Amino acid sequence: MSLVHAHDIRKRYVDGPVPVEVLRSVSLTVEEGDIVGICGASGSGKSTLLHLLGGLDRATAGEVFFDGLPLSHRTDEELAHLRNRSIGFVFQFYHLLTECTALENVMLPCLIAGVNRGEATTRATEVLVEMGLSDRAGHHPALLSGGEQQRVAIARAIVMRPRLLLADEPTRNLDRATGESVWTLLTDLSERHRMTMVVVSHNRDLLRTLPRVLELKDGRLDAEAA
Amino acid sequence: MSSATAFLARRLFSVRGMRSSQRVMFLVAVVGMTLAVATLFVALSLARGFEHAYRQSLLGFHAHVVLLAQGEVSDATSMLAALPERVHGLTEATPFLYREGLFIGKGSIKGVVLKGIDLQDPSWRERFRVSGNSKGEGVILGKAVFPGVDVGETVKLLIPKQHAGQSPFLDLAVAGTFSSGLYDSDSQFALIDLEQLRKLFGDPSDVITGIELFLDDPERAQSVAVSLEEWLPPTLRPVTWQELNAELFEAIRLEKTVLAIIMGMLVLVAALNIIAVVTVVIHARTREMAILSTLGISRRQRMKLLMRLGFTPGLWGTLLGLSLGIVVAFLLTRTSIIPIDPEVYLLDRLLLDLSPLLCGIIGVFSLGVTCLVAAVASQKLVSLPIIEGLRQAR
Numbered sequence: 001m002s003l004v005h006a007h008d009i010r011k012r013y014v015d016g017p018v019p020v021e022v023l024r025s026v027s028l029t030v031e032e033g034d035i036v037g038i039c040g041a042s043g044s045g046k047s048t049l050l051h052l053l054g055g056l057d058r059a060t061a062g063e064v065f066f067d068g069l070p071l072s073h074r075t076d077e078e079l080a081h082l083r084n085r086s087i088g089f090v091f092q093f094y095h096l097l098t099e100c101t102a103l104e105n106v107m108l109p110c111l112i113a114g115v116n117r118g119e120a121t122t123r124a125t126e127v128l129v130e131m132g133l134s135d136r137a138g139h140h141p142a143l144l145s146g147g148e149q150q151r152v153a154i155a156r157a158i159v160m161r162p163r164l165l166l167a168d169e170p171t172r173n174l175d176r177a178t179g180e181s182v183w184t185l186l187t188d189l190s191e192r193h194r195m196t197m198v199v200v201s202h203n204r205d206l207l208r209t210l211p212r213v214l215e216l217k218d219g220r221l222d223a224e225a226a
Numbered sequence: 227m228s229s230a231t232a233f234l235a236r237r238l239f240s241v242r243g244m245r246s247s248q249r250v251m252f253l254v255a256v257v258g259m260t261l262a263v264a265t266l267f268v269a270l271s272l273a274r275g276f277e278h279a280y281r282q283s284l285l286g287f288h289a290h291v292v293l294l295a296q297g298e299v300s301d302a303t304s305m306l307a308a309l310p311e312r313v314h315g316l317t318e319a320t321p322f323l324y325r326e327g328l329f330i331g332k333g334s335i336k337g338v339v340l341k342g343i344d345l346q347d348p349s350w351r352e353r354f355r356v357s358g359n360s361k362g363e364g365v366i367l368g369k370a371v372f373p374g375v376d377v378g379e380t381v382k383l384l385i386p387k388q389h390a391g392q393s394p395f396l397d398l399a400v401a402g403t404f405s406s407g408l409y410d411s412d413s414q415f416a417l418i419d420l421e422q423l424r425k426l427f428g429d430p431s432d433v434i435t436g437i438e439l440f441l442d443d444p445e446r447a448q449s450v451a452v453s454l455e456e457w458l459p460p461t462l463r464p465v466t467w468q469e470l471n472a473e474l475f476e477a478i479r480l481e482k483t484v485l486a487i488i489m490g491m492l493v494l495v496a497a498l499n500i501i502a503v504v505t506v507v508i509h510a511r512t513r514e515m516a517i518l519s520t521l522g523i524s525r526r527q528r529m530k531l532l533m534r535l536g537f538t539p540g541l542w543g544t545l546l547g548l549s550l551g552i553v554v555a556f557l558l559t560r561t562s563i564i565p566i567d568p569e570v571y572l573l574d575r576l577l578l579d580l581s582p583l584l585c586g587i588i589g590v591f592s593l594g595v596t597c598l599v600a601a602v603a604s605q606k607l608v609s610l611p612i613i614e615g616l617r618q619a620r
Contacts, residue, residue: 112524
C-alpha cells in the first residue's frame, strides 16, 4: 500500500473577485521509502501541494490519503496528531522559534507528544549529534548560520522518526556549498532511516540526484521531468 | 498543565518577551484588575463591617429576646424564676420599665426614654460600656444626650405626672454615661435603677414593661421565641432582636447585594481588558502558532496556552487587588481619613470586616471571571490559519 496518495486534488483560493486555481487535478502516489522530487516555477503550486500532502491545508476537491486513510475525514485533532507523530516538515525559512535554543527547538515535537522533558532532551541531543550540531545545542537561532539553522530544522523534523518527511525548498536560502551539504544530509537521512521524502525545489541540479522527479506546471503534475 | 504548554507559555508569552506596547497593555490589564478587586474588597468589607458593628451594638444594648407586655404587667417574679428552666442557654433575664421624660441640661432640652433596669446586677456596666463610678445612684445618660456632660453634674427631669404638690422638675445627678456604639441609642436613652424609676413616676412596685432575655447564642433567639410563645401569658409577646431590627438588617443586606453587583461589574469590565491583551499578543505570535501547528500542537494544547496567557494578568490582578484592598481597609480602620457623621450613620467610626472568607470569595469570583473571559478569547483565537501564519513567518 502506498504511504501517500493524492487523487485528483484541486485547490482554489478566493482572494478578490477572481478565484485562483493553484492546483488542477493533481494525482500522486508515493510508496513507503520513496524519495520524490517536485520542481516547478514560482507560483506553480509546489508549496500548496506539500501543505495538502502534510495535512496543513485542505483540498478544494479530491482526496489525499495517508497510509490508506483519507485526510479529509480526519478531525483537526487527528491531523495534529498525524503531523506530530508521522510527518516532519522542513521549510525554506527554517521556521525555528527564536526564543528557544537549538536543543529546545528540536525538543518541541517530543514535548508536544507528551514525552517528558528528560526523555525529550535525550532524544533531541542524539539527533543534534547526528546532525553534527552538538556544540550548538545551547545557541539561539540568531547565533547560528543559515546552514546550521536548516540542520536544526531538519533535526526537529526527524526527532519523532516520522514516516514522511516533506521538505519545501530546503536549500533555497543557502549558498551553493551549504545547500549541497544540506541536500546530501537530507537524502542520506532519508535512506538511512528509510524515511519517505517528498522534496520541493527549484534547483534542477540537485533534483537530478533523486530517483524520481515530477514537474508541476499550470497547476498540473504533468510528467516526470528528471 | 502539560510540560509542552508550560514550556511554550514561558518561552512565548512571558512578560519579558513581549513588545513594549504589549507590555503596556498587560500592565493596564493587571492594574485594572487590581483596582477593581481592591474596590470590591473594600466596599464589601465596609458593608460587612457596618453590619457586624450594628449587630454587635444592637446585641449589646438590646436583649436577644424581649418578652414585651401588651401595656404593662405586674408580678413577673414567678415567671422570672421559671425562665432558666424553660429557656436553654439563657445567660440573663432581667425585667425593665420604659418611661419617657424631658431632660434639661447643658442649656438644651432633650426628650429621652428612661430605661429602668436592675442596676445592682453588675453585668450592665460592661454591656453598656459605662464610664463613671456609679453604683446605681442617679441617672446614666447616653453619651450623645448631652455631649460633654460630666459625672456628678445635675440635670433636670420633667416628668408628665407628679404627686400632688410635687414639682414637675426633678434634679438628678449624672452617675455616668454609656456608649452603645449606636447613635440612636446613645442620644435617646438614659438608664436608671428600676426601683428609682417606679418611685419617680409613682408606679406600683412590681410594674414592668417586659423582660429582657440574653442567650449564649443570639442566633437561637427565633427558636427560643417560638418555644416561649405557648407558655407565656397572653399579656406577654416574645420579640427577637432580628424582628426588632428587621428593617435595618434588610437595608444592609440590600446595600451589600447592590454593592456586590456593581463592584462585581467593575471586575468584569477589568477582566475584559484581558481579551485585548490576549488578542494583541496572539496576533503578534501568529508565526509561532503556525510553526507549532506544523509540529503537531493540538487545539486543546493551543487553548491551554491561550488560557494561560489570559489567566496570568487576572491572577496577578487578583492577588495584588486583594493585597491592596487589605492595606486600604486596614488604613481606613486605623485612621480617620474618612470621618463619618454619627447622626447619619448611627455609628461613630468607620468599621471594616477583614474576613479571610471574603478574601476567598472575591478571589474565587475574580479568578472565575478571568477564566471565563480568557476562555472566550481563547475560543475565538485558537483557530488561526496555519498557512497564513507560515506566510507571515517568512
